[in-house]
Amino acid sequence: xxxxxxxxxxxxxxxxxxxxxxxxxxxxxxxxxxxxxxxxxxxxxxxxxxxxxxxxxxxxxxxxxxxxxxxxxxxxxxxxxxxxxxxxxxxxxxxxxxxxx
Amino acid sequence: xxxxxxxxxxxxxxxxxxxxxxxxxxxxxxxxxxxxxxxxxxxxxxxxxxxxxxxxxxxxxxxxxxxxxxxxxxxxxxxxxxxxxxxxxxxxxxxxxxxxxxxxxxxxxxxxxxxxxxxxxxxxxxxxxxxxxxxxxxxxxxxxxxxxxxxxxxxxxxxxxxxxxxxxxxxxxxxxxxxxxxxxxxxxxxxxxxxxxxxxxxxxxxxxxxxxxxxxxxxxxxxxxxxxxxxxxxxxxxxxxxxxxxxxxxxxxxxxxxxxxxxxxxxxxxxxxxxxxxxxxxx
Amino acid sequence: xxxxxxxxxxxxxxxxxxxxxxxxxxxxxxxxxxxxxxxxxxxxxxxxxxxxxxxxxxxxxxxxxxxxxxxxxxxxxxxxxxxxxxxxxxxxxxxxxxxxxxxxxxxxxxxxxx
Numbered sequence: 456x457x458x459x460x461x462x463x464x465x466x467x468x469x470x471x472x473x474x475x476x477x478x479x480x481x482x483x484x485x486x487x488x489x490x491x492x493x494x495x496x497x498x499x500x501x502x503x504x505x506x507x508x509x510x511x512x513x514x515x516x517x518x519x520x521x522x523x524x525x526x527x528x529x530x531x532x533x534x535x536x537x538x539x540x541x542x543x544x545x546x547x548x549x550x551x552x553x554x555x556x
Numbered sequence: 557x558x559x560x561x562x563x564x565x566x567x568x569x570x571x572x573x574x575x576x577x578x579x580x581x582x583x584x585x586x587x588x589x590x591x592x593x594x595x596x597x598x599x600x601x602x603x604x605x606x607x608x609x610x611x612x613x614x615x616x617x618x619x620x621x622x623x624x625x626x627x628x629x630x631x632x633x634x635x636x637x638x639x640x641x642x643x644x645x646x647x648x649x650x651x652x653x654x655x656x657x658x659x660x661x662x663x664x665x666x667x668x669x670x671x672x673x674x675x676x677x678x679x680x681x682x683x684x685x686x687x688x689x690x691x692x693x694x695x696x697x698x699x700x701x702x703x704x705x706x707x708x709x710x711x712x713x714x715x716x717x718x719x720x721x722x723x724x725x726x727x728x729x730x731x732x733x734x735x736x737x738x739x740x741x742x743x744x745x746x747x748x749x750x751x752x753x754x755x756x757x758x759x760x761x762x763x764x765x766x767x768x769x770x771x772x773x774x775x776x777x778x779x780x781x782x783x784x785x786x787x788x789x790x791x792x793x794x795x796x797x798x799x800x801x802x803x804x805x806x807x808x809x810x811x812x813x814x815x816x817x818x819x820x821x822x823x824x825x826x827x828x829x830x831x832x833x834x835x836x837x838x839x
Numbered sequence: 840x841x842x843x844x845x846x847x848x849x850x851x852x853x854x855x856x857x858x859x860x861x862x863x864x865x866x867x868x869x870x871x872x873x874x875x876x877x878x879x880x881x882x883x884x885x886x887x888x889x890x891x892x893x894x895x896x897x898x899x900x901x902x903x904x905x906x907x908x909x910x911x912x913x914x915x916x917x918x919x920x921x922x923x924x925x926x927x928x929x930x931x932x933x934x935x936x937x938x939x940x941x942x943x944x945x946x947x948x949x950x951x952x953x
Contacts (some may be wrong), residue, residue, distance in 0.1 A: 500809065500815065501746055501806070502806070502807035503747060503748045503805055503806060503807065504747075504748070504802065504805045504806065504807055505748050505805060505936075506807075507807060531936075534936055535748070535936055538748075538934065538935050538936055539748075542745065542746070542750065542935070543746075546744045546745050546746070549745075549925070550740055550743040550744040550745070550752065551743070552925060552926065553743045553752060553754050553758075553926060554589075554739070554743055555589075555592050555593050555596045555754075555758060556592050748930070748935045748936070748937060749930040749935070749937075750921070750930050750931055750935060751928065751930070755928040756928070759926070759928055760896050760928065763894070763895055763896045764893075764894040764895050764896070765883050765884060765894040765896060766882065766883050766892050766893070766894050767892050767894075768894075770896075
């Protein structure tokens with residue numbers, strides 16, 4: 456019974472730590488990753504508007520000191536940029552399947 | 557991408573393989589593409605007269621055609637034609653005019669654009685030629701998407717109405733690479749919504765997105781520039797491409813980007829033999 | 840909200856009938872997602888009872904439970920129909936992060952009322 460209590464306390468503590476407020480450093484890292492992915496999408500001439508919107512929202516939230524939102528938006532931007540990169544790479548050959556013959 | 561195609565085609569041409577020309581033609585064959593493209597539209601829409609494809613969504617939808625015919629007594633693009641005519645008649649600061657930059661003083665030549673320029677090796681659209689004309693005469697270039705550019709192209713299209721598109725793809729690897737790049741652009745899916753140009757304008761002409769009737773790709777360039785009620789004003793081919801990209805949630809390219817010029821080259825070649833119908837009105 | 844009420848009623852019936860498979864089985868939320876232009880935007884291409892000015896690029900979304908008895912199959916169509924049909928024009932809502940998996944489940948709940 457006591458063991459269960461200890462484990463529960465540990466789990467709660469871990470969960471709280473995971474939810475701890477994000478910092479400027481967290482945001483900087485998330486933004487750098489997102490920006491790098493979006494740059495790669497740009498080199499493929501395949502950027503998406505939602506990526507740009509998420510990047511803008513991330514920067515705005517960071518400027519307002521809301522790093523939780525800023526990190527979440529930067530992560531979203533990175534995921535979107537990666538999806539656009541995957542699309543561009545897949546289409547490098549796949550476009551041919553749609554050509555009228 | 558263009559450079560890659562150029563290199564590939566150049567390699568094929570230079571390679572001592574048996575029929576080198578045949579190898580190049582296998583890779584890029586505008587005439588075969590043209591036939592397949594034309595056959596697709598004329599068979600899918602067997603009741604639409606060939607020349608009617610230049611009327612875009614009106615060729616696909618009887619109800620929409622009625623509404624169009626009702627407003628066409630007072631075309632909403634008239635003011636742009638008038639303005640373009642005045643601009644053509646007004647000399648630049650150096651005394652020259654737009655007409656001095658073009659064959660036949662710029663009258664009745666819309667059907668020859670875009671063309672492949674063998675000096676620079678690139679595609680020259682009408683919009684690009686107009687801004688280069690301005691710059692060559694010491695004037696600042698115009699925005700490519702509307703206003704003055706739409707007025708100038710509206711006037712030039714108006715003086716070319718009924719003339720048949722006559723786009724040439726010379727036997728130059730750079731021209732063929734530009735054509736192939738335009739074709740690639742047309743069929744490539746992009747944006748978060750994963751649409752290619754063909755998704756709407758090959759696979760779904762005549763179908764509705766919400767209440768909008770999708771236009772066929774065949775002849776879609778013939779009506780440019782257009783007065784679009786949705787825009788409350790005139791828009792150029794550049795504007796149409798930028799808008800299409802935004803609607804797929806893609807970040808649009810810069811107007812007159814190489815890809816945009818190449819896809820216009822591809823689509824206008826596909827319209828060869830159809831009459832210029834621009835400027836036009838669209839919902 | 841007029842169509843919403845009817846949908847809600849149907850949703851409740853559906854909930855009771857299927858022992859509430861998901862926590863998102865609230866039809867109004869699914870309908871809002873389906874009709875929102877920034878989300879499902881289904882009406883651009885599909886006719887759905889209760890929606891205005893639908894397009895016709897895709898088939899009408901009716902009789903969905905009979906057509907897709909396996910809800911996983913319907914969710915998969917919304918997630919990425921290009922896997923089944925590479926030339927479809929239907930956007931891959933899941934793959935391209937337009938909708939989350941939970942949002943797709945919510946839309947499936949709504950579509951099952953149609």
